[in-house]
Amino acid sequence: MFFAVFCCKATFAPNLKNEAMNNNEAKDNNPKVKVNFKMKDVHVGEMIRSELRKQGHTVNWLAEKVYCEKSNIYKLFHRKSIDLEQLMQISVILKHNFLRDCYEEKS
Numbered sequence: 476m477f478f479a480v481f482c483c484k485a486t487f488a489p490n491l492k493n494e495a496m497n498n499n500e501a502k503d504n505n506p507k508v509k510v511n512f513k514m515k516d517v518h519v520g521e522m523i524r525s526e527l528r529k530q531g532h533t534v535n536w537l538a539e540k541v542y543c544e545k546s547n548i549y550k551l552f553h554r555k556s557i558d559l560e561q562l563m564q565i566s567v568i569l570k571h572n573f574l575r576d577c578y579e580e581k582s
Contacts, residue, residue, distance in 0.1 A: 512578045519562065519577065520552040526571050540568045 527537055538545040541564060551557065566573050 511581050513581050515577055515579050517577055518555050519557050519573065520554040522573060522576055523565055523569075524552045526569055526573075530569060532569075537565075537568065541565065 527534070534545045534548045538548050541548075541561075562573050
């Protein structure tokens with residue numbers, strides 16, 4: 476089974492303060508994350524259309540797989556960006572990691 480996994484290099488710097496807390500203070504357990512990637516200037520809808528054609532699938536086929544009308548797939552092709560959950564769903568269906576195509580490592 477194919478899993479669309481997006482891996483990025485991240486540096487975690489947790490809050491290491493060991494100070495006594497007052498009753499009214501909330502402890503900050505959120506680590507600070509330094510992300511080493513940036514989004515490319517891509518058109519996600521065009522990428523999906525291109526991969527769909529490359530694999531020889533039809534719009535009807537994809538519409539059936541994502542449980543929507545084919546008119547919604549055509550609308551998707553015109554969108555520069557889409558919801559991450561939807562992109563992951565299409566990545567799994569087409570067995571292609573579109574996230575890798577959308578991001579590049581910072582130099």
